[in-house]
Amino acid sequence: MATRRRKPPKQDAIEHAVKALDKTAELEVQYINSFKGRGVFAKTPFRKGDFVVEYRGELINSKESQRRRRTYHNRCAVFMFDFYWQEKTWCVDAAREDGSLGRLVNDDHKHPNCKMKRVITEGKPHLCLFALKDINEGEEITYDYGGTDWPWRKQEDKQSDATESFETDIFRTTEQTPQRSSSFKTQEDKQSDATESFETDIFRTTEQTPQRSSSFKTQF
Structure with missing residues (x-):
């Protein structure tokens, strides 16, 4: 029996992004615990390099992003992902x-x-996750948000150090929630078709509160 040909990861990402579809047959949401809350897990194996899922939301410009940060509760602001594209x-x-x-x-x-x-198609950027290595069925999907000041990382570090030290302060919150990347370094995909480009890793920054866009006021 002939094996089904693997679809190129970039093509796979573009097709799902354009249709705003997730791989619901291959991924599922599970509750983990009170600390982590929910997470996304693989229902089927993924190979290294495979497109996994898009970080989908509403695309907004920097001005609108800052406005929302001032109005969002931190629990909402953490879903905002800043990134750099076309010098903005x-x-x-x-x-x-x-x-x-x-x-x-x-x-x-x-x-x-x-x-x-970052995958660009039809003049619009999409933030897509790709497998760094083979992912087994039942394994949680994760990625590095970037930065260092995410509050849960501080709590995890304190938990891991508990066997060696005892601290009076459990956790001190900050006034602003750490953000997702507002800048990053990438290599441009040297394809002649400018409507579709594929770029390297994007990280979130922690200088501002991370947010996800709920309105879109800009031109591409």
């Missing part, structure tokens, strides 16, 4: 609970199994 800062705001899976993928800065890349 943009934001994908996924604060709205819309059933999409990408917004629920958890951070893992030590052993992530996916990385975020």
